[in-house]
Amino acid sequence: MNCLLLYDIPDDKVRTKVADACLDYGLDRLQYSAFHGDISRNYQAELFLKVTALLGSLPGNIQLIPICKKDWQQRQAFITAQMLGL
Numbered sequence: 378m379n380c381l382l383l384y385d386i387p388d389d390k391v392r393t394k395v396a397d398a399c400l401d402y403g404l405d406r407l408q409y410s411a412f413h414g415d416i417s418r419n420y421q422a423e424l425f426l427k428v429t430a431l432l433g434s435l436p437g438n439i440q441l442i443p444i445c446k447k448d449w450q451q452r453q454a455f456i457t458a459q460m461l462g463l
Contacts, residue, residue, distance in 0.1 A: 379449040380404075380421050382412045384428070386437040395428045395439070418443070 382399055386392040392410070399406075402424045404414035416424070425441045432439060 379415050379444045381442045384410050384439045388435050391431055394431045398427050
């Protein structure tokens with residue numbers, strides 16, 4: 378199932394570790410603090426536990442939002458060539 382993982386974490390070290398965890402689970406970066414991927418519900422739960430443990434009691438906001446395939450396919454996006462590195 379598709380999911381979005383979004384976060385706002387002031388601590389640089391924790392923010393980097395959360396991004397690395399997202400990449401380890403095969404998610405793709407959409408923006409600096411937003412990742413997307415198609416992973417099972419079990420992996421979503423596992424990833425969420427991992428990243429919230431990394432944050433611990435530090436200030437921050439982490440949200441994992443499951444999205445069904447139909448809704449993901451209906452998303453709208455506008456991405457300039459510069460953002461794609463072209």
